[in-house]
Amino acid sequence: MTQLLQVHELSKSYGSHKAVNSITFELGEGTSTALIGPNGAGKTTTLSMLAGLVAPTNGSILFRGKPKPDIRASIGYLPQYPKFFPWLTALEFTEMAAVLSGVEKRRALSEAKKTLEFVGLGDSMKKRAGTFSGGMKQRLGLAQAIVHEPELLLLDEPVSALDPVGRRQVMNLLKELQQKTTILYSTHILNDAEEMTDQLLFLRKGVLVENGSLDSIREKYANPRVLIEFESVIEAERFTAISPWAVRVEKKQVSIDAVEEKVGTSEVLALLHTESLHIRKVELQTASLEDIFMKVAVEE
Amino acid sequence: MSSLNALLRKEWRENVRNFKLYWIPIVFVIFGILEPITNHFLPEIMKSVGNLPEGTDFVWPKFRGEDIFVSLMGQYQIIGILVIILAFMGSISGERKTGTATLLYVRPMSFSQYFLSKWIVVNVIVLASVWLGFLAAWYYIRILFNPVAAGEVFAFLGTYSLWLIFAVTVVLSLSAWMPTGGTAGLSILILLVFQVLDGIIGTYWTISPWKLSTYALNAFGASVDQSDFWMSVGLTIIFIVLLVFFGMYMAKRNAAKTLV
Numbered sequence: 001m002t003q004l005l006q007v008h009e010l011s012k013s014y015g016s017h018k019a020v021n022s023i024t025f026e027l028g029e030g031t032s033t034a035l036i037g038p039n040g041a042g043k044t045t046t047l048s049m050l051a052g053l054v055a056p057t058n059g060s061i062l063f064r065g066k067p068k069p070d071i072r073a074s075i076g077y078l079p080q081y082p083k084f085f086p087w088l089t090a091l092e093f094t095e096m097a098a099v100l101s102g103v104e105k106r107r108a109l110s111e112a113k114k115t116l117e118f119v120g121l122g123d124s125m126k127k128r129a130g131t132f133s134g135g136m137k138q139r140l141g142l143a144q145a146i147v148h149e150p151e152l153l154l155l156d157e158p159v160s161a162l163d164p165v166g167r168r169q170v171m172n173l174l175k176e177l178q179q180k181t182t183i184l185y186s187t188h189i190l191n192d193a194e195e196m197t198d199q200l201l202f203l204r205k206g207v208l209v210e211n212g213s214l215d216s217i218r219e220k221y222a223n224p225r226v227l228i229e230f231e232s233v234i235e236a237e238r239f240t241a242i243s244p245w246a247v248r249v250e251k252k253q254v255s256i257d258a259v260e261e262k263v264g265t266s267e268v269l270a271l272l273h274t275e276s277l278h279i280r281k282v283e284l285q286t287a288s289l290e291d292i293f294m295k296v297a298v299e300e
Numbered sequence: 301m302s303s304l305n306a307l308l309r310k311e312w313r314e315n316v317r318n319f320k321l322y323w324i325p326i327v328f329v330i331f332g333i334l335e336p337i338t339n340h341f342l343p344e345i346m347k348s349v350g351n352l353p354e355g356t357d358f359v360w361p362k363f364r365g366e367d368i369f370v371s372l373m374g375q376y377q378i379i380g381i382l383v384i385i386l387a388f389m390g391s392i393s394g395e396r397k398t399g400t401a402t403l404l405y406v407r408p409m410s411f412s413q414y415f416l417s418k419w420i421v422v423n424v425i426v427l428a429s430v431w432l433g434f435l436a437a438w439y440y441i442r443i444l445f446n447p448v449a450a451g452e453v454f455a456f457l458g459t460y461s462l463w464l465i466f467a468v469t470v471v472l473s474l475s476a477w478m479p480t481g482g483t484a485g486l487s488i489l490i491l492l493v494f495q496v497l498d499g500i501i502g503t504y505w506t507i508s509p510w511k512l513s514t515y516a517l518n519a520f521g522a523s524v525d526q527s528d529f530w531m532s533v534g535l536t537i538i539f540i541v542l543l544v545f546f547g548m549y550m551a552k553r554n555a556a557k558t559l560v
Contacts, residue, residue, distance in 0.1 A: 070408060072408040081399070082403060085314065085400050087314060099303055100407040156560075
């Protein structure tokens with residue numbers, strides 16, 4: 001897999017505040033990467049720097065292995081809250097966007113039409129952007145970002161502001177785009193990240209704290225526990241007394257750290273069986289992405 | 301070139317759809333019509349509603365058509381310039397503030413073309429408006445006073461247009477540099493307050509863009525020393541060119557200030 005984008009020790013300071021602090025990562029061609037982190041982690045600043053809107057304080061950005069001062073021709077960028085000239089129609093705006101991004105003038109109009117059809121604004125392309133709803137604006141924003149078929153798509157919170165229906169529709173569009181282009185998008189909604197991600201970049205206070213595939217991060221933070229729920233508190237106490245493993249008791253529930261105690265559900269079930277304790281359920285719990293997020297986001 | 305075209309089209313559509321293309325010429329034409337009419341009927345008006353004591357005999361100065369042009373330019377120098385400042389002070393700073401500029405700035409667009417597209421369209425609107433205003437006045441002056449020779453009118457308009465281009469360039473380059481409020485304040489200082497200062501203490505120099513309007517009136521036979529007219533024209537053109545480059549540079553430097 002060739003690297004499309006290599007970011008090396010990228011930093012941005014505003015006065016003494018380090019919005020982005022020396023982050024290093026790579027984007028493989030054709031991959032989808034999620035930039036996640038709590039609000040104020042530096043996601044938008046990172047994307048703005050890549051989009052060429054904000055000059056980095058430090059660090060380098062290599063595009064296809066070469067330092068390009070201006071990669072604006074090769075990227076499509078969707079800001080978190082795209083703002084449109086209210087008096088331009090969707091088609092006029094998208095056509096202008098195409099021309100400004102280097103699409104030949106005679107192809108621009110047909111490309112704009114095609115793109116607006118793709119994002120589902122086929123019926124509204126002659127309407128002015130000022131009359132658009134939030135969902136339509138987001139789709140127009142997507143259209144202007146992809147109309148020139150960029151090699152890299154930068155999306156800042158593409159679905160955060162949408163209702164569940166709009167979110168579903170935009171996610172489906174993104175999945176389709178994923179087949180054709182490299183995507184880097186920021187989000188704080190973990191289900192979205194889970195749905196279409198090859199790589200996760202986790203920012204906290206401007207620092208890249210985790211970088212890897214979803215599975216590898218899952219594994220690292222999985223923290224599996226065997227959870228047993230008993231019929232009564234007395235039975236839970238009886239189990240605690242005889243358990244060869246360290247346990248944590250919470251009323252009727254007892255849990256055991258699976259990794260530290262080197263224990264699985266079968267051993268636990270065997271013991272329960274020989275002691276004929278009455279249980280409601282036994283399960284192996286792993287951390288959800290939300291648990292991981294909480295853990296990484298609030299660590300320290 | 302095609303991207304300059306696209307930007308010009310965007311500017312044009314903006315000014316058509318927010319009606320600036322209509323109301324600005326209308327304002328200038330209304331002033332252009334009212335000036336000769338009120339001056340012509342002033343004695344009548346004062347007689348009927350002026351509440352002058354019985355028997356007062358007021359000698360009204362006898363205006364020539366040329367004098368009406370002079371007083372109309374006086375109106376445009378204050379109210380007209382103010383209209384230009386208020387209408388276009390947010391041309392660039394406003395786009396940054398609302399964030400509409402973001403989706404332009406992330407494209408491989410040249411900031412020179414961006415600035416130029418605004419400069420061209422605003423100049424076209426302002427020049428067309430002022431010309432229409434003076435032409436309307438010319439028509440009424442011809443009816444109500446005496447015909448003024450076309451050569452004089454166009455000589456005047458030519459010089460006065462250069463001052464207007466200077467004014468537009470000041471407003472746009474400041475808009476590229478500062479937020480809208482600062483643009484308004486500094487534009488008023490440069491275009492209105494300096495005008496007054498130049499009028500008061502300007503006898504010590506003769507070469508200045510602020511004197512262009514006075515030089516322009518020479519076309520109507522006013523007795524102004526013309527010796528430094530061309531120097532003033534040259535200096536104004538230099539100022540315009542420098543301000544255009546300053547505006548282009550500032551538009552680019554301030555790109556990061558756009559709302560994301």
